[in-house]
Amino acid sequence: MKYSTEEFMICALARELHDGETIAVGNSSPVPAAAALLAKETHAPRAQTYIMGYEREWPFEGTKEFFDYIQRGLVDVFFLSGAQIDCWGNINLHVIGDYARPKVRLPGGAGSSMVYYRCKRIFLFKTDHHAKGFPERLDFVSSSASPDFRQEGAGRLEAVYTPLAVLRPAPLTRRLQLSAIAPGTTAEEVQGKTGFDLGIEGDVPRIEAPSPQQLDVLRSKVKAALQEIYPAFVKGGIGNG
């Protein structure tokens, strides 16, 4: 079965989510929203999902109570992105270039500077993979991955998902390493498109392709729900393969 890049990322990310987990998704996050819904409709039926902007399943009073819920440590999984992501998983959502006179003013950090510290497991995602997006040093630290600022068991970076690769922190150093690559690419290509050293040694496994069942559920039930929150995304990337 053919599938789009978005579908590929959604299905891979969905596999990371466990049954019974409380999974929350912020705004401007169609890929994680789809992954969460897909996981729930396939292998994680007892997962609890809270998707910003999806009023139908929003029990909170405003966003305030949602943040409070996260701040109390009750959310297992959250997803963040970054215009830049460095080798530690720090992210930049503010500016490219000098802060006072930026080359690109980005939308801003939203809730990342809190949720990254208080949800148990964090996945970073990026819908493109270029060296500029993975620099040695960020132009602005919107949220930090440092264990110095976290309590035990909170805010653990699990992986970074891109169309080309999955990066994971090395067990001891917590530096991001290449963990798996997408079909049709090579470890060398990924390293070439990454601004920091990915510590590649030996063979790198392939990311599993979407299963027919995943694609089927994604293109039916999940698509219908996603339509309400991300109509343009659905039009562009789901079920048009």
Next chain:
Amino acid sequence: MKYSTEEFMICALARELHDGETIAVGNSSPVPAAAALLAKETHAPRAQTYIMGYEREWPFEGTKEFFDYIQRGLVDVFFLSGAQIDCWGNINLHVIGDYARPKVRLPGGAGSSMVYYRCKRIFLFKTDHHAKGFPERLDFVSSSASPDFRQEGAGRLEAVYTPLAVLRPAPLTRRLQLSAIAPGTTAEEVQGKTGFDLGIEGDVPRIEAPSPQQLDVLRSKVKAALQEIYPAFVKGGIGNG
């Protein structure tokens, strides 16, 4: 017209309240609750009253929002009592005797340690008047009258009302002085029943007696509303003269 001590205090206190003011009353405060309702039904029709426990006219979510409202400085008048009141208007609602092994354990300070600081005008009331209740020194300071802890225009002690007298802070020293006395008593008697010096000089005016109109409204409309909050108080003190 005959009237009870409670009715006397209610009518006197009601006269202190201005039209258009926002007047709030805490719990265990039947005399101020009646005074606020009476003022609104007589000379202060545009007063806004918030009476704890009076659910029908309670727009707040819980007591929390009520306290928040007070904390933002939006309440003009509040009433507090004290088992002990000292010459500065500090109050004790906690213990008589040593804190660790009190002679009398009182109910506690409730919201007094905040509302005294944040409402614009404060009236203290006490339904009995004995020297022990007006000591030189409190056994416990539940809330403080000191201007040191207040912003300009907030938490000004206006007067202390008892069945025998009205005490008011002297303009400069802020020490309580005898301002008026009830019918049937003398300044000497009040001083004799007060543990600190009342600075009596010359003639002390009489507290105005309840007007027939006040008693009429108090015993009809106000009584009916009060019945819902303080049934025992109404039975004991309103309209049985």
Next chain:
Amino acid sequence: MGTKFLELPEAAALIHHGDTVAISGSMEMSPMALLRELIRSGASGLHLLCSGSAAINADLLIGAGCVETVEASQIILGEFGFAPHYRRAVEEGRLQVREHACPAMAAAIQAGAMGLPFIPVPGLLGTDYLQVRDDFRLIRNPYRPEEEVVVVPAIRPDVCIFHAYQADTQGNVVASRLQNNRLLAQASRHVIVTVEEVVAPGELDREKGTFIPALYIHTVVEAPFGAYPTSCPGFYPADEAHMQTYLKAAGHPNEFEKYLQQYVFSYTRHEDYSVYCSRKESQHEILD
């Protein structure tokens, strides 16, 4: 997750020796049925936290010997006066009190609900709270260094208990608008709600009070007359005659033992107590 619907004994069994147990209620909407069940279950060593001004809810638990410490801003039986067991236990040095203030406690619960370690609170300066609470700290306002502000630690009870009007079968609840239960539920690790009635989804009377989503409710117990002898507005008033009985009994340990036997231990099933209450109620109506 999902809200569980339990009977009173199962719900009481969720509360353990040494737990910090927050309760709402005064002479109105106290969770009395569950508190009586706690006494029957032999609860002890509880750290009681009274959210808002408390009354017979706290006094009964204290009188029955379930409470080791109490954190409260006020305990008084409304128009029935001083809380006799509370008063005596403190005067005799048998009960440790952690003084709080209603607004500061609401703020501390807010901080607990927000996952904050502490919160600044207005007022309290110049009072003896700062003498008897070593965890009420004075800090400098970072924005006005000449100003000191009191901070209090966040409150996060192990369990909270309150009585509410209704639950629907999904665990959504409508509670009193005069209590801070939505906030308290968020701050607490486990939330037990007793309700007058359970209704179908969509049948909740939201205008009657504060809506609390099932998300924040762990356990619901259907307990008609669950606030008795305190009032449940729209359902029943406080029982004055019972309160007089209580006050009389509270004066003497032997009498109170009899009171507990008669009104707590003899009702092993809440249903029986409900029958007792409703009989009293109908008498009440006849007498009125």
Next chain:
Amino acid sequence: MGTKFLELPEAAALIHHGDTVAISGSMEMSPMALLRELIRSGASGLHLLCSGSAAINADLLIGAGCVETVEASQIILGEFGFAPHYRRAVEEGRLQVREHACPAMAAAIQAGAMGLPFIPVPGLLGTDYLQVRDDFRLIRNPYRPEEEVVVVPAIRPDVCIFHAYQADTQGNVVASRLQNNRLLAQASRHVIVTVEEVVAPGELDREKGTFIPALYIHTVVEAPFGAYPTSCPGFYPADEAHMQTYLKAAGHPNEFEKYLQQYVFSYTRHEDYSVYCSRKESQHEILD
């Protein structure tokens, strides 16, 4: 006191040069009709505070030159991408940004609503917020001295503006459950709400959203299509075609001047704009 019912021009006149104006809304439930009126009224020098992630609400005001500074956690046009005027104004150094974070801002608004001077917030440690906000301060947690915590100052806007579903004639309001308007209203000195419809007392659809009592609402403006071209769930969706027009116009100052003429200045009466919107709406339905 009492809530006043005004027309858009009277409501806009309540906002003055130099005011801190808080707005809610994103591509959903932005108070666009009042913002257009503000532009027509020649508003300038505003300190805009975006409560929650903002979108065309902020971008339009910035593009029209009304805004001197903006305090925000995120400004993005939802699926339509970057906010063009915001981006350009910052890149060209014409607009001063005070960075905030959504949860920290919600906490700061909570502090404003509570009359607190500041509030501690989780996270933010190790970020550059602390470099660019000199009023985000690190203080020691008094209860764990080895721990540092960020505190932020309370937010108390001069005015807040949001669009809501309904008001009743007494000034009670039902607003979006996805925004923090009840809290924001409490924190703000003056509260202006535009609503899709005004209903009789008791007719509010409380299940549709957050109930906000008249106590917290100073001014209500009846403005059907008041969120257009952003969505008002249950009433109308966001207008994609209009957003494309907006984005195209935003690319060139001349084009944007034309856009403002056509969609803002030419509608001196909101009623006319409503007619325009409803015509677009019915086309939309035909095209769908």
